[in-house]
Structure formats: structure tokens, C-alpha cells
Amino acid sequence: MDIVRDAGSLYTKFSLKVLAVSFTLALPLFFVQSLMSLTASMLTDLIGIWGQVISFSLFIICWSLVQVPYITMVYQEVDEGDIELYKAYCSFFQHFFPIITIAVFFAAAVVLGITLWVIPGVLAFSLFCLFPCGVLMEGKWKQGIKNVWNIGWEQLFRIMMIHSVFVLVLMLVGQSILYCGSLLSLGVYSTALLMALTTSLLIPLFTFVQAYYYLEWTDLQNFNV
Numbered sequence: 001m002d003i004v005r006d007a008g009s010l011y012t013k014f015s016l017k018v019l020a021v022s023f024t025l026a027l028p029l030f031f032v033q034s035l036m037s038l039t040a041s042m043l044t045d046l047i048g049i050w051g052q053v054i055s056f057s058l059f060i061i062c063w064s065l066v067q068v069p070y071i072t073m074v075y076q077e078v079d080e081g082d083i084e085l086y087k088a089y090c091s092f093f094q095h096f097f098p099i100i101t102i103a104v105f106f107a108a109a110v111v112l113g114i115t116l117w118v119i120p121g122v123l124a125f126s127l128f129c130l131f132p133c134g135v136l137m138e139g140k141w142k143q144g145i146k147n148v149w150n151i152g153w154e155q156l157f158r159i160m161m162i163h164s165v166f167v168l169v170l171m172l173v174g175q176s177i178l179y180c181g182s183l184l185s186l187g188v189y190s191t192a193l194l195m196a197l198t199t200s201l202l203i204p205l206f207t208f209v210q211a212y213y214y215l216e217w218t219d220l221q222n223f224n225v
Contacts, residue, residue, distance in 0.1 A: 007208035127152035
């Protein structure tokens with residue numbers, strides 16, 4: 001619980017900087033993702049299961065990307081005791097292509113595993129979901145992936161528990177928004193915006209928790225962000 005408290009403290013202490021990143025980076029990405037996911041869901045009769053595949057893959061890719069500035073904030077706070085906002089933005093653009101490239105393969109592996117049989121997909125997600133932390137911390141993506149693989153096996157059940165809570169919260173929020181949207185007859189754009197807004201506000205807290213755990217599990221003092 002100390003890590004959860006530290007994550008909450010970081011969120012509230014630097015709330016303006018966190019929200020700045022959320023509204024300028026996370027919100028636009030998740031708005032596009034939510035819009036495309038809702039559209040794919042409406043076309044289920046035409047494209048079948050591919051609608052869910054597209055939706056889940058897009059979420060994994062966007063989720064991987066938006067973690068970068070928040071991970072950088074955690075590392076700054078631990079290393080320097082303060083957060084410089086421009087470093088969070090610089091880190092996002094600096095690591096954009098490596099992260100999105102790995103995220104595409106990550107999403108493909110998870111979706112393929114879930115499609116063939118649920119357990120391989122869940123296992124692939126749990127073993128590699130920390131790769132943004134590894135890539136940023138090590139500075140070299142190969143070493144980062146290797147460390148994430150090792151940590152994934154060592155902390156498999158804790159990682160699965162942490163992400164189960166996160167997925168459950170997002171699912172409950174998402175279903176609540178869809179239900180309220182149908183009651184209020186909200187359009188696709190309004191519903192997508194609400195889903196993107198809530199996700200953008202929740203993602204920082206979860207990423208902070210994840211990054212603090214990663215630091216605890218690796219016990220590293222020098223960061224390459």
C-alpha cells in the first residue's frame with residue numbers, strides 16, 4: 001500500500017503537470033482510440049470478432065505510448081525530487097518510435113494468444129506489459145525487454161493482480177459511460193470523448209503505481225530518461 005500511497009501523492013502534488021500531459025497527449029490518443037473502437041463495435045455484424053481485435057490492439061498501443069511521460073515523471077521525482085514538464089514531453093517524442101514498434105508486436109502477441117486460447121494471451125500480457133518502464137530505464141530496448149522478461153516471471157502473480165484491478169476499473173467505467181450514453185442518447189463523438197477523458201485521468205495513477213513497483217523490483221538508482 002505504500003506504493004499506492006506514493007503514486008497518489010505524486011498525482012496530487014504535481015496534479016497540474018500530470019493533467020497537462022493528460023489533456024495534451026493522452027486525451028487525443030485515447031479519443032481517437034475510443035472513436036475507432038466504438039465504430040468497430042457498431043460494425044460487429046460486418047467484421048465479426050475483428051472489431052474486438054482492433055479495439056483491444058489499439059488500446060494496448062495507445063496505453064503503451066502514453067505511459068512514457070508518466071514514467072519519466074516518476075523517475076524525475078525519485079531522482080531529483082521534482083518534475084520538469086518539458087522532460088516528460090521530450091521523453092515521449094524521443095521514445096515514440098521504439099515504443100510504438102514494440103507495442104505493435106506486443107499487441108499482436110497478446111491478441112493472438114487470447115484468440116487461440118485465453119491463457120497464452122494473458123501470460124504474454126503479464127510478461128511484457130512493463131516494457132515501457134524497461135525501455136526508458138535501460139536506455140537500450142533489448143536490455144529493457146530482457147529485464148522485463150525476467151521481472152515478468154519473478155513477479156508474475158503480483159503483475160497479474162495489479163493489472164486485473166486496472167482492467168476491472170476501466171471496464172466498469174467504460175460500461176458505465178456506455179450505459180449513461182445510451183440513456184442520454186449521446187452521439188459517438190460525445191461517448192468517445194467521455195471514455196477518453198476518464199481513461200486519461202486514470203492512466204497516470206496506474207502508471208505511477210506500475211513504475212514505482214518496477215523501481216522496487218529492479219532496485220536501480222540511475223535512470224536513462
